[in-house]
Amino acid sequence: MELQHSRAASNAGRRKRRTVVASLAALAVAGAGAFTALATSANAEEPEAGTTAVNGYRNVAYFTQWGVYGRDYQVKDIVDAGIADELTHINYAFGNIHHETLECFEANKAQGEGPNGSDGAGDAYADYGKSYTAAESVSGVADSWDQPLAGSFNQLKQLKEQNPDLKVMISLGGWTWSKNFSLAAATPESRANFVSSCVDQYIKGNLPVIDGRGGEGAAAGVFDGFDIDWEWPGSQNGAEGNHVDPENDAANFKALLAEFRSQLDAYGAQTGEHYELSAFLPANPEDIAAGGWNDPEIFDSLDFGNLQGYDLHGxxxxxxxxxxxxxxxxxxxxxxxxxxxxxxxxLAEYTGNGVDPAQLTLGMAMYGRGWTGATRSDAWGSATGAAPGTYEAGNEDYDILKNLGTEYFDEQVGAAWRYDGTQWWSLDTPQSVTQKARWIKDQGLSGAMWWELSGDETGDLPAVVAAEFGSGDPGPDPTDDPTDEPTDEPTDDPTGPPADDCTSAPWDAAAVYTGGDTASHGGHEWEARWWTQGETPGGADVWADLGACSGDPGPDPTGDPGTGDCPAAWTAGTAYTGGDEAEYGGHVWRAKWWTQGDTPGAGEWGPWEDLGAC
Known part of the structure; x- marks a missing residue:
């Protein structure tokens, strides 16, 4: 079936491969309607590391629970690849939902006998039980026998200590463990109980004691939020045995996200932290419609979503x-x-329905899908079956495929592949991801996502994308430092410098504007930074204020003449709770709930209420 999102938890062994990190330099792109055969190796310079490489874009990557076994991929391998400071988020895959309690849980239990084998399954040993030697550890310090937190959770915590801007998310579900999502989301009571259990276990860090590890607060500080990977609400295209409610899943999914947002914000009000919420988004229009994934209102709860950009064929x-x-x-x-x-x-299924592209990343694969018995080098030829793979027929890591046969690339289709005379593999390469990174920037998306890190141990692909993101203008949703705003942000003076009479058509809430489009509103000229629809100029960061249309400052958009008495100015580093007031852009703003780093007026559904000019 197309668009399967199979993430096999195979523990079959393979020999570790460690090579020198070398990103491909700029490669010649094929002409229109043609494809180019590329050399299998190239000399290149390693892109610069550091937070500036991200430049306001997200670079999200999945780390798999089971990868520490047969794949022998540890958190320290991220450091060794030199990409730890080029990633903004690591999604730990996966957390399961218990079939009886419908709660987040931890256990040491292999896949069971039931449909899709997920009931009660878990791997607490990989999560927080496994001991690491000094050589295997991110910190260079060996785990002790009596410390409450070991395993990958502790290694991720050490990675965050070395990279303070890095966010670590616990991803819930996935292909195998989405079975009980529908039941957990079915009622207000089940939703509240499910979310509460997840917040308690992963955000508060209250782990069950298993084989001497865990305890109250043991995992506190490891996770910065949740990634929801429900595959797929309302659709029968998920794993066999999944609970599906075609009539109610979409509404319940939306309500579940709202419940996560509510509980995360409530706990954040106590800790002074903002806990993030993301989701893995389907590419198949059928699954998108069934689950309501392209409803713009779900992004009132989500910080961002990761659009599946792979498994389109296999x-x-x-x-x-x-x-x-x-x-x-x-x-x-x-x-x-x-x-x-x-x-x-x-992507059009989302943006065409009103979803802001700045809330989306594009997912790319660190593996290929392939066939054997292929008789020609170009796509859509005949084959005799799935090509052999280390863990799964028809599926192989980028590390293995990157030197197989001859590499081809078609710019007009935006696709790369490799062919050795028999095997034909579709995969992403440094050349194809460079094209996609530029497309991400052109479309106003907020970054890239990768499944999954062990397929590219040297970090070639995310390093290439980080280097591309590091050039040009900042991305639409900076994550490294929320106080480091782009230089073209509106100033505290809402009137701006004088300008000529308005030459742009009046802003229309129903119109779609793309980056560079202009409109007049409130006596000012405004320029769209990226795609937008329905976001009022002056009330959303998507609009850059070009100044008043004439020498006078123009009418105040609220019609409030102001009081002349302003509270303390808003600062991005200050935490505000509900009822707190701050001055921004000559207006008084009141916080509706806990917030930090959210610019007043940046969105219609944001945490700030405009009380008028002061």
């Missing part, structure tokens, strides 16, 4: 090669239109 169609992560539609695709997919078309 060896479940055993006799037809083709692209698994093509950026654009391929006119050569011979399948019926309903079975043809592209990243561009998937």
């Amino acid at each position: 060896a479940w169609d055993a006799d037809l090669t083709g692209h698994q992560g093509n950026l654009y539609p391929d006119p050569a695709d011979p399948r019926e239109p309903s079975r043809q997919f592209s990243i561009e078309e998937s």
Whole structure:
């Protein structure tokens, strides 16, 4: 089936591969309608590391629970690859939902006998039981036998200590462990209980004591929020045995996200922290519609969403090669239109329904999907079946594939592949991800996401994207330092410098504006920084104030003449609780709930209420 999101938890062994990190330099791009055969190796300079490499863009990567076994991929491997400071978020995959209590839980229990084998399964040993030697540890200090927190949780905590801007999220569900999401989300009571259990276990860090590890507060400070990976609400396209309620899942999913947002904000009001909430977003229009994923209102709860940009095709169609992560539609695709997919078309399912692209990242794969028995080098040729893979037929790591056969790239389709005369593999390469990174910037998306880190041990792909993000203008949603605002942000003077008479058409709430478009509103000229619809100029960061349309400051948008008595000015580093007031842009703003770093007036549904000019 297309768009399966299979994340096999195989523990089969493989020999560790450690090579020198070398990112590919700028490569020649194929001409229109053609593809280019590329050399299998190239000399390149390593991109600069550091927080400036992200430049306001997210660079999110999944770290798998099971990867510490057969794959022998530890948190320290992120440091060794030199990409720890080029990532903004690490999503730890996965947390499970208990089939009886419908709560987050920890256990040492292998996949069971029931449908899809998920009931009661968990790996507390990998999470916080496994001891690491000094050589294996991020900190260079060996775990002691009696410390309450060990395992990957402790290694991630050490990684955060070395990289204070890094956020670590616990990802719930995934392909195998989404079975009980529908039940946990079914009622207000079940939602509240489920979210409370997850906050208690992962954010407060109250782990059950298992084999001497865990205890109250043992994991406090490890996780900065949740990544919701429900595959898929309302749809039968998930794993066999999943509970699905086609009539109610979409509404319950939306309510579940709101419950997470509410409880995270409530706890954040006590700790002074903002806990993030993200989600893994489907690419298949059928799954998007079934779960209401493109409802803009769910992004009132989410900080951002990661759009699946891979698994668009695979060896479940055993006799037809083709692209698994093509950026654009391929006119050569011979399948019926309903079975043809592209990243561009998937993104349109969201932005065309009013979702702000600045709340989305594009997911890319650190693995390829492949076929054997292929008789030609270009896509959509015949094959005899799935190519052999280390852990799964038709699936192989980028590390192994990057030197197989000859590499090809088609700029017009936005896809790369490799062919050795028999095996044909669709995968992302430094050249294809460079094109996608530039497309991310052009579309106003907030960054990239990767599944998953052990497939690219040297960090070639995220390093290439971080280098591309590091050039040019900052991204739409900076995450490294919320106080480091772009230089073209509106100043505290809402009138701006004098300008000529308005030449732009009046702003229209129903109109769609893209980056560079201008509109007049409230006696000012405004320029859109990225795609927007329905966001009022002066009340959203998407609009840059070009100044008053004439020498006079123009009417105050609120019609309030002001009182002349302003409270203390708003600062991004200050935590405000409900009822607190601050001055910003010549207006008094009152916090509706706890907030820190959220600019007053930055969004219609933000935490600030405009009380008028002062």
